Amino acid sequence: MTDNSTAGRVAIVTGGSSGIGREAAVRLSRDGFAVVIGYSGSQERAEHAVQEVVADGGRAIAVQADVADETAVTALFDRAEQEFGGVDVVVNAAGIMPLAPLAELDLEVFDQIVRTNLRGTFVIDQQAVRRVRSGGAIVNISSSLTLLARPGYSAYAASKGGVEAVTLILARELRGRDITVNAVAPGPTATPLFLDGKPQELIDRIAAEPPLERLGQPSDIAEIIAFLAGPARWINGQVIYANGGSAA
Secondary structure (H helix, E strand, C coil), X not given: CCCCCCCCCEEEEECCCXXXXXXXXXXXXXXXXXXXXXXXXXXXXXXXXXXXXXXXCCCEEEEECCCCCHHHHHHHHHHHHXXXXXXXXXXXXXXXXXXXXXXXXXXXXXXXXXXXXXXXXHHHHHHHHHHEEEEEEEEEECCCHHHHCCCCCHHHHHHHHHHHHHHHHHHHHCCCCCCEEEEEEECCECCHHHHCCCXXXXXXXXXXXXXXXXXXXXXXXXXXXXXXXXXXXXXXXXXEEECCCCCC
């Protein structure tokens, strides 16, 4: 159902062609947001996401942009303003997760992780600060791996630790703007980013770890994003760990 507080508002969702980003884009559209789906890879997947929003009665466009490229990100925000008149919510769901023990990780891969996950968030947030209207929200995506400390995830978790630091500081820098800034830190979630390349035995073992004994679903995380993007005006400068009760 469209809420009067969100009708006519506009959201940019990076990484919106799959996984958590796609689910968040669809969920926000159901709350009345016009959605700009940012993607870096498959145009076909992005267009399918747009079609899903439109079929559900929403408005959406897909815009290709490398989140770490300030010129491309500026153009992404320009397009949102041209198509829908402004920007109210920004969700940073773009990310990559190559895995290896620290001693074995190629430093070029490390640089790619930092470029997409940390620099990408910084560049998107920098443009969001300049564009998001009063009453808006910025939602970054971190990871519960900053607490769970699972072997093989050192580079990924380090990049997400940086995302959390940016989030907490930016919330304080926006004093007086009536813009909230929060991060959602999912645990293992059934997305291609998590599932690809993992044997089923490992997936089953990780799924059994939380007390709820399952993987998170993209819809679980999208509900939290929609809450932070809409009614959760008194939650600000926080990291919300969404992992079914997994303990560090």
